[in-house]
Amino acid sequence: MKDIDELFKVSNTDKFSLDDYATDETAGYKKENADEVLRDLIEEIADLQTALYASNRHSLLIIFQAMDGAGKDSAIAHTMSGLNPQGCQVYSFKQPGSEELDHDFLWRHYRALPERGRIGIHNRSHYENVLITKVHPQLVLKENIPGIDKVDDIKPKFWEHRYKSIRNFEEHLTANGTVIIKFFLHLSKEEQKKRFLARIDTPEKNWKFAFGDIEERQRWDDYMQAYKEAIKETASEDCPWYIIPADKKWFTRIAVSTIILETMKKMKLDYPTLPEEERQKLDEAKAILEKE
Template identity: 70%
Template sequence: MKNLTELFKVTDGGKFSLADYSTDYTGDYEKINAETILKELIEQISRKQTELYATNRQSLLIIFQAMDAAGKDSAIAHTMSGLNPQGCQVYSFKQPSAEELDHDFLWRHYKALPERGRIGIHNRSHYENVLVSKVHPEIVLNEKIPGINKIEDIDNELWKQRYKSIRHFEKHLTANGTIVIKFFLHLSKKEQKERFLKRIAKPDKNWKFAYGDIEERKRWDDYMEAYQQAIAETATDECPWYVLPADKKWFTRIAISTIVLETLTALKLQYPELPDDERANLQKAKAVLEAEKD
C-alpha cells in the first residue's frame, strides 16, 4: 500500500476527480492509537523545524483549504502544537480590506509569506479567489478590474488567467526556496451536517456557527466543482495538492503531520557547520568560562 504522502498526493490534474477520493478513509490506523502516533510525529516535526530555522535557506508554506466545519482550525492547532512560535506564523484570511482590494488578488498573500527558515501556515489562501469568488462572482466586481463592470463581463478567460497566475506565483516561490504544500480537507456533506448540528447544540460552540453557513451549504455542488477545477489546474510536481479525508479528524491530523514531516525530511536539512575561526572562538569561549571563579 502507498504511504500517506503518495496516497493523497495530486501532481497532475489531467485525470483528477474528487469522486476518486474518500472522505472517511483511515487505512490500517485505529483511533485508539491516534494520540500516540500524533505525539511522535509532532516531536519529529519540531526537531525538523529547528533544523530549518538554523539552516535559514528555505521556508515552508502550508496551505489549508476546506468547506466550513472540515476541521482546519483544529487540525492546525493539533498538528502544529509542537512548533516553536519564533519560527512559525499563521495567517487566517478573511474578506479583503479596502486597501487589499486596491491591489491585485495575490498582493495580500505575498505579504504573508514566511521568511527563510520559517514555516508559514495559511488558513484559507489565494485559492479563495478561484473558489468562493467563482461560486459568488459578484465578489470580483469589488476588485475594480478594468473591463469588468458587471457579472456578465466575468468569463472563463478570467478564471484561466487566475489559475495561470497562481501556478506562476507558486513556481516563483519554489524557485526562490519556499516549499509549498497544499491541503484540501475533503469533508462529506453528511459529516458537515452533523458538525453543524453539534455547533448549534453546544453553547460554547455557537460562536463558530452563522446562518450564512446554511446558505453556503446550499451551494455545495458548486463548491465541489470549483475545488475540483482549482486542484486540477494548479497541482504540479513542485507544488502538489493533498486531498485528505476529513470525516475522521483524528486520521486527518495524522495524515497532515506525516506529510509535513516527510516534506521536511526530504529537504535533507543539516545544522550549519561553523568555519574554522568560529570553532576556534568556541574553544576560547569555553576556556574563559571554565576559568571563571564562582
C-alpha cells in the first residue's frame, strides 16, 4: 500500500495542479477491510488525543474544504468518532452574519480556534474568503472594506493580500503551538451528480439538498480554479494541504484518519512528568489508600 501522507500532501506548489490528483484513488486499500483499518486508526488517534490533552502544550486544527456532496460531514463523523468530546470542538461555518461582517474576515475564525490540549475541526473555514468570494465577488461588498464599493474595485492585489493574510495567520498559529491540517476532499463532478440524485430520490436525505447546490454546480470550473489558486498560494511545509480522493467515502475516511494519526505522531506528545515533590505526594496517597 502507498504512503498516504506523502501521496496526497501538497507543500511545494511549483508544479501543482489539481488535475494530477485522482478523485477515485484508493492507494492499494480494499473496501472489504476498510472498517477494520478505520477502527484501528481511530483507536490510535484516541490514545494520542489523551496525551495531547494531558500535555497541554499544542493544539490541533483540522480544516475541511470541499464542494457540496463531497462528504465532509460523514468524514468528520467517522474519523472523529473515537475522540473524547471534552477535548474536541467542531465548528461549521455558514454565511457570516452582521456582527462578523463588521470585523475583518479572519475574526470569526480566530474566535473558533482550539485551546492548547484540544482538537478543533472546522467544517469550511477562513478559506471561504478566497473561494466562494472569488467565484461570487459581489459577496466582498458586504464587508464594507474601504475603497471597495463595486466589484470592479476588486483587483488582483486584493486577492494577493488575502492569501498573504491567510499565510501570516497560519504561520502565527504554528509558531504558537497550533498544528494545522488542511483537507480538500477532491470529488469528481460525475460523483457529485450521483450523490445529488440520491439526495433527491431518498426522502430521508431530502433535507441535505438545496436548489442552490445546482446553481453552484454550474460554476464548477470556476470553483476548481479558485481551489487551485488557494492551495497553490497557501500550502507550505508547516501548513500543507492534503488533496483527498472523495469519490469513495470509505477510502476518504481512511486517508483522513491516517494523516491525522501521522501528524499527531510527529508532534511527539508526552504525558507531563510530575516534579519530585508531587511524586512523593502520590506515594503518600497510595500508602494511605492501601491502609484503609
